[in-house]
Amino acid sequence: MNSKVQLDPASIPSRKDQVSAEEWQLRVDLAAAYRLIALFGWDDLIFTHLSARLPGEEHHFLINPFGMMFDEITASSLVRVDQDGNKLDPNDFDINPAGFTIHSAIHAVRDDATCVMHTHTTAGVAVSAQQEGLLPLSQQSLFPLSNLSYHDYEGVALREDEKARLQADLGSTNFMILRNHGLLTVGSSVADTFLNMFILQRACEIQLQALSGNRPLTPIPDGIVQTIKQQADQVTKGMGGKLAWPGLLRKLDRENPGYAD
Template identity: 40%
Template sequence: MATAVLRNSQMSEAEWEARQQLASCYRVFDMLGWSEMIYNHITLRTPGEEGAFLINPFGLHFSEVTASNLVKIDIDGNKLDDSPYPVNRAGFVQHALFHRHLPDAHCIMHTHTTAGMAVSSVEGGLRPINFYACNFIGQIAYHDFEGVTVRDEEGTRLMEHLGEKRMMLLKNHGILVMGRTLPEAFIKHWALQRACEIQVATLGMGTPIEISPEVVAVHQRDLHMAQVPGGPGKADFEAMVRLVDKIDTSWRN
């Protein structure tokens, strides 16, 4: 593979594959309009390395992230490679907390999309008024806004409010999702973002039609029957990467 020449000779094949998957995800997010200047984060555990994960270099736009410029850090914030880029503390503190304490949080995504911030900023948060919202009713945690997430002591409350859930609307702040795989986290974020977009549009039109708890339960029970084999989000994410490749393949480097 031509781009492999840019891989450090000491880097495992598994890490390089993880870097390429994560870099492609940053490009997918940018293509979908989920970039926020040089802010927000998607992190991914480094395969085979306890307590290590990959994060975007602080100062680069999502459209500039590549496999080789991702920064590898440990859960204490120490860089584990020779990257010249810093790491945004506002991203590290929150993501390291979940990577440290949640074995199933392999990938974590946090964004400040307009729709996500809007829904997180109203009483009641996400409401059962559309197809995608029904995917998540009863599965979303909420955490009160305490300012920019740079203080370690906020972690206790974040963990308490998250509980057994793996999706959160940070009030007045935005979307936070976790997945056992990157594609799983991606499809959760995509569907939650769609639910928020549709809620914003619906509430601007009039009184929404609330879906009953009984129907929500049936919807969640049967949802797996509408998924493509291969694991949650796998086919969806691969389709988005193919679209990114039609625009720019530099993320592979």
């Protein structure tokens, strides 16, 4: 696959028999997440990224080829890169270096972050620009608020020195709002990370709708925010994103099959 050749998912040979079963499953899940992001309207043309750490000690990762739309990503089209964003297969398509700057910074310090997702949705960017950030206005907002961090905007993420500040701001949280930029979630699996993004995105959408109503609002008391983590486990029966993931894959199979190619 030459990076100078037009991106065509249909022309990419299957890698199913070239990788381990564990890597193939991760590829399928990550490709599905890309297509779900597009299906829900959270993509930004070819920009923003989802990444996943491959099993093993090599610190290798999967990320999207730069130039391919999210709704056409396949398991075989995902690019394997090292911690510095170098392609491990020279025949793979190129990746976006700005995208991997953010992802590599997080993967480097968060061994629990198997997956990292970053979006530029209208609602996410709008809330990121609001001085107070995410407000406790909905049940959905409580899950991110119990585990949320912020990172100030420093321009397009190309500079190596920003990584340390991004890492420090994220800390041990799984939800981050990138000021004037968008949303970011991490998780121990693709399914968990997608569920985190779904909840954060929905909370931002609700906040914008509530603020547009020009009526007094009723914030949720701080004490309730502090109890939400335990309640989250009860809601998902301790399964996290895995509870909804099979249904999401069935939805994809109906509406945009082919991600597992």
